[in-house]
Every structure is written in structure tokens, then in C-alpha cells.
Amino acid sequence: MLCGFRKKDSQKVFASFSEKAHGPFSCISCGNDLTLKKGRIKIHHFSHKPPNKCSHGAGESEVHRKCKISVYNSLLKSPNITNLDVEVNFGIVIADIYCVINNIPVAIEIQRSNLTVNEITQRTEAYHKLGIYVLWLGLYNEKLSELKYSAKAWEKWCHAVYFGRVYYWTHDSTVVPIHFGQYQHYVDDTSWYDENGQEQSAGGYYKSSKRYKTPCLGRELNIASDFNPTQKQPWNGGSVYVPQCSILSDRAPKWWV
Numbered sequence: 709m710l711c712g713f714r715k716k717d718s719q720k721v722f723a724s725f726s727e728k729a730h731g732p733f734s735c736i737s738c739g740n741d742l743t744l745k746k747g748r749i750k751i752h753h754f755s756h757k758p759p760n761k762c763s764h765g766a767g768e769s770e771v772h773r774k775c776k777i778s779v780y781n782s783l784l785k786s787p788n789i790t791n792l793d794v795e796v797n798f799g800i801v802i803a804d805i806y807c808v809i810n811n812i813p814v815a816i817e818i819q820r821s822n823l824t825v826n827e828i829t830q831r832t833e834a835y836h837k838l839g840i841y842v843l844w845l846g847l848y849n850e851k852l853s854e855l856k857y858s859a860k861a862w863e864k865w866c867h868a869v870y871f872g873r874v875y876y877w878t879h880d881s882t883v884v885p886i887h888f889g890q891y892q893h894y895v896d897d898t899s900w901y902d903e904n905g906q907e908q909s910a911g912g913y914y915k916s917s918k919r920y921k922t923p924c925l926g927r928e929l930n931i932a933s934d935f936n937p938t939q940k941q942p943w944n945g946g947s948v949y950v951p952q953c954s955i956l957s958d959r960a961p962k963w964w965v
């Protein structure tokens with residue numbers, strides 16, 4: 709996590725602006741003691757002292773922290789954004805980034821590997837109850853530029869929620885929307901002779917894969933200016949359940965066939 713409570717004056721502070729001498733620091737969620745991590749390479753952050761069972765900050769990777777600080781620093785420069793903060797505790801949920809964009813309250817959530825679809829659904833419901841619009845972001849990776857991609861459960865969920873697109877953070881407050889199209893795999897042409905000596909053949913055509921999708925990249929979007937608030941009704945698509953939710957989605961027309 710990037711922030712902690714400085715105990716002596718109960719201020720929420722960034723690890724990057726803190727020194728060990730300013731401590732002790734405690735977690736904004738569980739209140740337990742934190743260790744300040746200020747190395748030369750990694751982004752300055754706090755972590756729980758073991759043993760700990762608190763979920764705040766759990767599963768955060770270096771790239772997750774990089775995304776969080778980078779989006780925050782970039783949104784700081786946007787004139788249409790107010791109330792910007794990171795790691796905001798709303799009681800039922802802690803937002804990675806919270807801000808008000810053109811008078812619309814927004815939570816930006818960055819996907820981390822240990823979050824299940826159930827947890828994502830619960831957090832999305834929590835934001836709806838709070839009247840906050842949520843934007844889920846994945847972290848862009850090279851595999852998304854390949855033709856054949858195996859989408860994870862959370863990506864399928866986001867795809868269903870965000871009108872056939874998943875948003876991936878690339879840099880600053882820039883995200884790229886990706887639609888998962890059909891992946892066509894070739895069924896080999898084979899032939900054989902049946903019991904009557906007749907030649908039979910099969911295959912030799914393309915078939916849509918159930919397991920793989922082809923990522924179709926849209927044009928880059930800016931979180932500060934390219935998104936609109938949208939209310940969604942609950943929807944059940946068999947393997948994907950979408951609760952009633954308030955989301956932030958883009959207004960770009962479909963770019964895929």
C-alpha cells in the first residue's frame with residue numbers, strides 16, 4: 709500500500725513522503741503496525757508486520773503500485789478532477805483511487821491476481837450502494853498483443869460488464885480498451901476409407917475456439933476525459949453474473965466486426 713496513518717498526528721501519509729523517524733505508522737484498514745519500505749528500486753510503500761490477516765494491500769505487485777501512483781499523479785494535473793486520493797476507506801470497501809470527475813464520484817480499482825470474481829462482484833456492489841461509479845482496470849501485458857489469448861475469469865466478467873471491452877492501464881491516466889473477438893482455429897483436413905472402400909474426409913475448415921479469444925485493441929482512452937457514468941441492471945449470462953451496478957465506461961463506438 710502507498711499510504712498509512714502516521715500515529716502521532718493521525719494523518720494519512722504517503723510512504724514516498726515519509727521517513728522512519730516519522731513513525732510509527734498503522735494500517736488505514738485494520739489499524740495494525742506497518743513497516744515503511746523505502747528502497748532504491750521499488751516504489752516506496754508500506755507493508756503489514758507479520759503475522760497479519762488484513763486484506764488491505766494483499767496481492768499488490770510492484771506494477772500494481774506503479775499503476776496506482778502513476779494514475780494518481782496524472783489525474784492530479786486534470787482541472788476537471790477534484791477530491792483525488794489513493795486508498796480511500798469507505799468502511800465496506802477501500803478504493804485504490806477515488807476522485808470526482810466532472811462532479812461524478814469515481815472509484816478506480818486495479819485488478820490484482822488474488823482477487824476472485826466473487827470479490828470483484830462484491831466490491832462493485834459496495835460502490836453501487838455508496839453511489840460511486842467504478843472503473844476496473846487490468847494491467848496491460850504483452851500477451852494481449854497476440855492473436856490467441858486465454859481470458860481469465862475476471863476478464864470475462866469485465867467484458868460482460870463494460871459492454872464487450874476490458875480496460876488495461878498502459879501509462880499515466882491512459883488505458884487501452886480491448887474487445888475479445890472469436891479466435892478461429894483450423895481443423896485439419898483428414899481423409900480415410902470406410903468399410904465399403906469409399907473415401908471419406910473431414911476437417912479443412914476454421915472453427916471458433918471456446919477456450920481462446922483474439923484481443924482487438926481499441927484506441928487509447930484517457931480516464932479524465934473519455935468516460936461516462938452508466939447504470940446497469942442485474943444480468944445473468946450463465947457463467948457470468950453482473951449485479952446492479954454503477955460503472956464508468958467509454959463512449960467510443962464498436963471498433964470490432
Ligand SMILES: [Zn+2]
Binds near residue numbers: 739
Ligand atoms: Zn491492515
